[in-house]
Amino acid sequence: MFNLRQAIAQWKRKLQSEGRLEDGDTQEIVSHLEDRIDALTAQGISEQDAFNQAVRETGVPSDIGAQNKIARERKTWQVTRTFLPALLVSYLKVMVRQFYRYRTHNWITIGGLSIGLASCLFITFYTLHELSYDRNYSDHPIYRVVHHHIDNQGVEGFGSDGPIPLGPALKEEFPEVKTAVRFWRAYMPVIRANDKIFQENNFMFVDTTVFRVFDFKLAYGDAASVFSTKNSIVISESMAKKYFGNGNAIGNTLEYQADPGGAISFVVTGVFKDLPDNTHFNFDFLASFGALGSLEPNWGSFKPIWTYVELTNTTAAENLSRKLSSIVDKYLADRKYDNRETGFRLERLESIYLYSPAGAGMKTGGSVALIKIIVLTGVLILIMSCVNFINISLAKMTARLKEVGMRKVFGAMHRQVIFQFVTEVAIAFVFSILFAGLIAALCSPLFGDITGMRLRWHDILDWRFISVVSAIFLFVVIIAGYVPARTVSGFTIQQAFGKLSRRHDRRINVRSVLIFFQVTISGMLIISALVVNDQLKFINSKDLGVEIENVVAIPHSENSEVFENRLRAINGVESVSYSQRLPVNTLNYDRTIVSTPGVDGVIHVESGVITPDFLDTYQINVLAGHNFDNHLASDSNKFLINETAMRAFGWNLDNVIGKQLTWATVLKGEVVGVVQDYHLESVHTMIQPMVMLSASNTHQWGRNFISIRLHTQDIASATTEISKLWRELNPQGAFQIVFLKDSYEQLHRSDSIFSMMIFYFTIIAIFISAIGLYAVSSYAAEQKRKEIGIRKVLGSGIGNITWKLAAPYVVITGLSLIIVVPVVYYLMTQWLMTFAYATTIHWYTLLLSVAIIIALTLVSILKESLRAAVVNPVKFLREE
Amino acid sequence: MLTKGLMAASTKPLILTILGRGKNYGYEIIEQVKALSGGELVWADGMLYPVLHKLEADKLIASEWIVKDDRKRKYYKLTDKGKKELAVEKEAWLTVHNTLMRLWDLPQTSVATITK
Numbered sequence: 001m002f003n004l005r006q007a008i009a010q011w012k013r014k015l016q017s018e019g020r021l022e023d024g025d026t027q028e029i030v031s032h033l034e035d036r037i038d039a040l041t042a043q044g045i046s047e048q049d050a051f052n053q054a055v056r057e058t059g060v061p062s063d064i065g066a067q068n069k070i071a072r073e074r075k076t077w078q079v080t081r082t083f084l085p086a087l088l089v090s091y092l093k094v095m096v097r098q099f100y101r102y103r104t105h106n107w108i109t110i111g112g113l114s115i116g117l118a119s120c121l122f123i124t125f126y127t128l129h130e131l132s133y134d135r136n137y138s139d140h141p142i143y144r145v146v147h148h149h150i151d152n153q154g155v156e157g158f159g160s161d162g163p164i165p166l167g168p169a170l171k172e173e174f175p176e177v178k179t180a181v182r183f184w185r186a187y188m189p190v191i192r193a194n195d196k197i198f199q200e201n202n203f204m205f206v207d208t209t210v211f212r213v214f215d216f217k218l219a220y221g222d223a224a225s226v227f228s229t230k231n232s233i234v235i236s237e238s239m240a241k242k243y244f245g246n247g248n249a250i251g252n253t254l255e256y257q258a259d260p261g262g263a264i265s266f267v268v269t270g271v272f273k274d275l276p277d278n279t280h281f282n283f284d285f286l287a288s289f290g291a292l293g294s295l296e297p298n299w300g301s302f303k304p305i306w307t308y309v310e311l312t313n314t315t316a317a318e319n320l321s322r323k324l325s326s327i328v329d330k331y332l333a334d335r336k337y338d339n340r341e342t343g344f345r346l347e348r349l350e351s352i353y354l355y356s357p358a359g360a361g362m363k364t365g366g367s368v369a370l371i372k373i374i375v376l377t378g379v380l381i382l383i384m385s386c387v388n389f390i391n392i393s394l395a396k397m398t399a400r401l402k403e404v405g406m407r408k409v410f411g412a413m414h415r416q417v418i419f420q421f422v423t424e425v426a427i428a429f430v431f432s433i434l435f436a437g438l439i440a441a442l443c444s445p446l447f448g449d450i451t452g453m454r455l456r457w458h459d460i461l462d463w464r465f466i467s468v469v470s471a472i473f474l475f476v477v478i479i480a481g482y483v484p485a486r487t488v489s490g491f492t493i494q495q496a497f498g499k500l501s502r503r504h505d506r507r508i509n510v511r512s513v514l515i516f517f518q519v520t521i522s523g524m525l526i527i528s529a530l531v532v533n534d535q536l537k538f539i540n541s542k543d544l545g546v547e548i549e550n551v552v553a554i555p556h557s558e559n560s561e562v563f564e565n566r567l568r569a570i571n572g573v574e575s576v577s578y579s580q581r582l583p584v585n586t587l588n589y590d591r592t593i594v595s596t597p598g599v600d601g602v603i604h605v606e607s608g609v610i611t612p613d614f615l616d617t618y619q620i621n622v623l624a625g626h627n628f629d630n631h632l633a634s635d636s637n638k639f640l641i642n643e644t645a646m647r648a649f650g651w652n653l654d655n656v657i658g659k660q661l662t663w664a665t666v667l668k669g670e671v672v673g674v675v676q677d678y679h680l681e682s683v684h685t686m687i688q689p690m691v692m693l694s695a696s697n698t699h700q701w702g703r704n705f706i707s708i709r710l711h712t713q714d715i716a717s718a719t720t721e722i723s724k725l726w727r728e729l730n731p732q733g734a735f736q737i738v739f740l741k742d743s744y745e746q747l748h749r750s751d752s753i754f755s756m757m758i759f760y761f762t763i764i765a766i767f768i769s770a771i772g773l774y775a776v777s778s779y780a781a782e783q784k785r786k787e788i789g790i791r792k793v794l795g796s797g798i799g800n801i802t803w804k805l806a807a808p809y810v811v812i813t814g815l816s817l818i819i820v821v822p823v824v825y826y827l828m829t830q831w832l833m834t835f836a837y838a839t840t841i842h843w844y845t846l847l848l849s850v851a852i853i854i855a856l857t858l859v860s861i862l863k864e865s866l867r868a869a870v871v872n873p874v875k876f877l878r879e880e
Numbered sequence: 881m882l883t884k885g886l887m888a889a890s891t892k893p894l895i896l897t898i899l900g901r902g903k904n905y906g907y908e909i910i911e912q913v914k915a916l917s918g919g920e921l922v923w924a925d926g927m928l929y930p931v932l933h934k935l936e937a938d939k940l941i942a943s944e945w946i947v948k949d950d951r952k953r954k955y956y957k958l959t960d961k962g963k964k965e966l967a968v969e970k971e972a973w974l975t976v977h978n979t980l981m982r983l984w985d986l987p988q989t990s991v992a993t994i995t996k
Contacts (some may be wrong), residue, residue, distance in 0.1 A: 023928065024954075025933070026952045027952065027954075028906060028929060028953075029906075029926055031905075031907075031951055031952060031954075032906050032907045032925060032926075032929075035907035035908075035951075036907065036925070039911075057924070057925045058924070058925045058926040059924040059925060059926035059927055060926075061926075062928065063924075063926075064926040064927065064930065067930035068929065068930040068933060070930065070931040070934075071930045071931070071937060404895050441967055456984070471900035684916060720967065
């Protein structure tokens with residue numbers, strides 16, 4: 001039997017469920033339906049038919065609902081906006097309370113991110129600085145000419161030095177060359193002006209075209225005319241101040257004494273502004289080449305001369321590169337042999353500092369590999385701190401589902417909830433940026449100590465940096481704010497208040513992935529840092545072949561015999577010797593070629609002149625034959641060679657003695673001894689073949705330096721005595737005493753910068769990862785409070801519970817180690833292969849890293865896990 | 881038979897006009913429209929209500945619940961704003977009407993005569 005009342009009630013429910021109409025609207029339509037049924041039954045139609053017809057005419061509930069929603073929403077839309085200013089106070093209040101309630105976590109989030117951002121700030125600054133070298137000349141097509149050769153051992157070599165006539169020859173031979181400029185570094189000249197005498201490092205003879213090609217800024221003088229006379233010199237502002245005090249130094253006289261040139265008197269015709277940091281040029285004096293008089297066009301000898309060319313246009317470079325071999329054919333034919341390559345190459349000016357295989361020349365070059373490692377470290381740190389931020393924000397939002405439920409009950413819309421959460425995250429991020437600025441400001445003196453760079457804010461506020469930070473900001477706010485906020489705000493009220501156990505599990509998994517990621521990154525950094533440290537230690541402890549501890553070097557003295565006798569009498573002086581060059585010191589070099597009968601071709605060698613005591617002073621081992629003999633005049637045509645040279649000629653220790661050599665095509669002689677390899681340059685460079693000649697007794701030539709080995713005690717008093725003696729005998733000279741250990745350290749300064757940076761950044765990475773793990777594990781412990789309480793009531797022990805909480809992290813750490821160790825092993829092996837002398841990765845380094853990573857994980861998570869495990873379960877259980 | 885677009889467009893003036901004669905409820909409004917149009921204007925009955933709600937939201941009409949003959953009905957009446965809106969609608973529709981009339985050489989209706 002059809003029951004009209006029941007049918008109507010049923011239809012009403014349908015209207016509510018499918019049409020989602022509110023009660024009033026439902027009632028209105030139901031009464032419409034009843035009116036219609038009344039009218040139809042009045043016409044004599046049966047109740048059932050009347051009902052069916054009325055329902056049909058009224059329409060589909062879901063359509064009515066949809067239309068109604070549009071009508072209603074319009075209304076809401078007009079009254080309510082996404083942002084209600086009236087709610088701002090509530091948002092702020094909730095934010096502050098949340099902040100206070102989870103203050104540890106918030107400090108961790110913001111602190112971690114700030115430290116990450118500050119590190120990136122420093123890394124960016126460092127990298128931008130390194131990349132900014134010599135950019136200011138880049139509108140001219142300027143190139144440096146370097147030489148390249150492959151010796152008969154197949155070893156490739158580059159050099160930025162060159163023969164004297166190279167520059168003018170290039171200009172003459174090739175129309176593409178607009179101007180050629182040579183810089184010839186004088187060897188530690190003594191400069192005197194009135195009563196001031198100093199030994200200088202950065203003195204260059206240059207072609208007069210220098211100011212036409214490079215726009216070094218002049219403080220005084222006219223660039224076009226500074227070199228109009230032969231004896232003109234242009235000096236830097238700081239030198240002008242050093243020698244002549246404040247004011248215009250033009251017109252003053254400087255006395256020069258050194259090789260090349262001997263004694264020359266210069267007149268200052270200009271003062272240039274001190275060179276910026278970010279140029280590979282390094283000089284304080286620019287003297288006219290003309291002052292050297294007419295020079296022999298000797299192609300055979302490569303001097304510390306850097307040759308730069310300005311081309312007519314950039315496209316000419318490729319053309320010219322191809323034609324450069326004709327120079328070799330024409331002037332250096334004796335250097336070119338079968339199967340061996342000798343040639344010149346062009347290097348773009350701005351690429352010299354970082355990329356030149358020949359080295360930067362006037363100062364130590366940078367390293368692209370180091371920049372890459374540092375940038376990678378920075379990126380990893382940044383990712384880690386962002387992961388922390390995201391992780392903690394996710395955890396916080398899931399914990400705030402009840403708040404979302406309440407807001408929805410009070411009529412909050414989807415958009416409003418999203419707005420609230422996204423703003424909270426954005427504000428936290430902005431705080432982090434501000435803190436990062438504060439940290440950077442506080443740490444900038446430390447950064448300055450390590451790198452020697454001054455952090456300048458206007459360099460940092462560069463559009464690239466700002467856009468990167470904005471991109472990170474957007475990314476983090478979307479991932480940590482928008483995405484979870486969308487999910488959370490999408491829950492219905494019932495879901496928000498409900499148990500949500502399924503969703504909960506999913507969240508934990510996302511978090512596990514993020515933790516995995518983080519442990520992996522910090523693992524990579526820790527292992528890399530240890531390997532880098534090993535390598536740097538290896539380099540530093542490498543047998544240099546010379547013993548430089550307690551050795552000092554001073555310039556040659558007048559009246560040398562008297563000087564030497566009195567010097568040897570000074571208490572603490574152990575050994576005295578003379579040499580043309582010093583070990584582990586890049587300033588001076590002398591490269592030449594030697595040939596020997598029976599060996600095809602020539603060999604490029606380092607050469608140096610020493611007295612026999614040199615081997616004693618530096619404790620260099622003689623492996624075969626004997627040292628020079630002071631008393632034998634015949635030693636003037638004897639040679640000592642190093643092991644590398646011996647191998648380069650294809651000899652061995654048994655047959656090397658007595659072999660004939662022709663040195664620099666002019667001096668014929670025999671090999672009397674082989675010494676152990678020792679470093680003339682930094683340990684990054686391979687040891688080159690080397691030939692040593694005996695210094696003649698009478699001439700200063702080859703006796704540039706006096707090296708003195710001192711007793712370990714009395715070093716201070718001995719050096720004072722030495723300087724007093726030297727000054728007494730050289731009243732006109734400039735005294736300088738060099739501790740070989742210091743100059744070695746200076747040569748390896750970039751290594752120590754790198755090592756310090758890696759050290760600090762690894763510490764930061766470890767810190768960030770530790771606080772991240774700490775925060776996440778404590779959240780997890782808090783969420784499992786009830787479970788812990790019940791377990792304790794049922795008799796679980798503290799150890800058991802702690803393990804239960806800690807186990808997932810231990811598993812994650814284990815998994816990440818499985819990936820990290822082989823990957824880093826591979827990458828670091830690649831990196832080590834770029835060194836001339838590399839350590840191997842020891843198993844104990846890897847073991848130590850693994851131990852550190854596991855310890856890090858445990859320390860970070862155990863505290864909170866233990867705390868959760870020892871609390872009285874009543875505390876957790878009475879809550880509900 | 882009218883197109884959907886014309887139906888939708890005419891709903892508002894029809895409702896406003898009917899309510900202009902006095903307060904009324906949904907079912908009765910539909911019946912009146914049906915009767916006046918000779919059955920030409922037929923809506924899916926339920927669809928009237930969203931329109932009413934929208935007009936109410938726009939404050940052109942106001943509603944109240946009245947119980948009569950044991951049945952609770954929601955009555956709507958024109959607001960002052962609704963009255964003004966009705967005048968505007970009338971003028972608009974007459975403009976369209978007269979334009980067509982002129983084109984078809986049929987007698988036009990003056991706005992003044994209608995509004996009085």
